[in-house]
Amino acid sequence: MSSGEETLRLLSRVEVFADLDERELEELGRVAVPRSYERGEVIFREGDGGDTCYVIRTGAVVLTRGHDDGREVALAELRAGSMFGELALFGGERRSATAQAVEETEAVALLGSDVERQVRSHPDMALAMLSSMAARVRRANERLLSQSFQTVPGRVAGAVLSQVVARQAEGAPEQDVLVRATQAEIASLAGTSRESASRFLATLEREGVVSLGRGKVLVHEPTRLRNFIH
Numbered sequence: 001m002s003s004g005e006e007t008l009r010l011l012s013r014v015e016v017f018a019d020l021d022e023r024e025l026e027e028l029g030r031v032a033v034p035r036s037y038e039r040g041e042v043i044f045r046e047g048d049g050g051d052t053c054y055v056i057r058t059g060a061v062v063l064t065r066g067h068d069d070g071r072e073v074a075l076a077e078l079r080a081g082s083m084f085g086e087l088a089l090f091g092g093e094r095r096s097a098t099a100q101a102v103e104e105t106e107a108v109a110l111l112g113s114d115v116e117r118q119v120r121s122h123p124d125m126a127l128a129m130l131s132s133m134a135a136r137v138r139r140a141n142e143r144l145l146s147q148s149f150q151t152v153p154g155r156v157a158g159a160v161l162s163q164v165v166a167r168q169a170e171g172a173p174e175q176d177v178l179v180r181a182t183q184a185e186i187a188s189l190a191g192t193s194r195e196s197a198s199r200f201l202a203t204l205e206r207e208g209v210v211s212l213g214r215g216k217v218l219v220h221e222p223t224r225l226r227n228f229i230h
Helices: 003-012 022-031 112-121 123-149 152-169 183-190 194-206 222-228
Strands: 033-037 042-044 052-058 061-066 072-078 098-101 105-111 177-179 210-213 216-219
Touching: 003 022, 003 052, 003 105, 022 105, 022 112, 052 112, 061 183, 072 152, 072 183, 105 112, 112 123, 152 177, 152 183, 152 194, 152 216, 152 222, 183 194, 194 210, 194 222
Parallel strands: none
Antiparallel strands: 033 105, 042 098, 052 105, 061 072, 061 098, 177 216, 210 216
């Protein structure tokens, strides 16, 4: 399959573009620019200006916001087929969050003017974008609310388990699941400090639930993580 065909197939999977016909999808595909990001690379930062949105082809991107106490709090982890960065397309808005690749990631970039042209022809696209953004805000609120009530061990265990579930959805085994994430990244997903996350991960390692390595966690028995989520 050619790169152009792969791009069209990717865009056709995005809910926002579901109502586009083949010609319109091809028009959008022609202006989609392939992008590649190394693990840990920042795609854009909170407060930056932005006129581009992105659709993930492979890999994973985490959206974070800075907290007043200096922590980076994760709002969402997005994987293949997800769109992000669309909030800043309209009205010259600033980026509301930082987007960072947490795996080697391939995506396509779309200029706001190209997306806006399609929106003007298809008002339902605007409704789909609003629905998508509202769902993301709702999930972020649920994440933050649960973190406010959970203990630090519960938040860290939950963050690791969510990584395991995502990888199992992509074909990882039931046990001995490799999660390529630094302890700082897990801390961000859990909404806690790196030091607190590291202490609990060390506890999990002593109990044989995980093995820790440089930039990775091997989760031997994922189901045991649920025992710590409270």
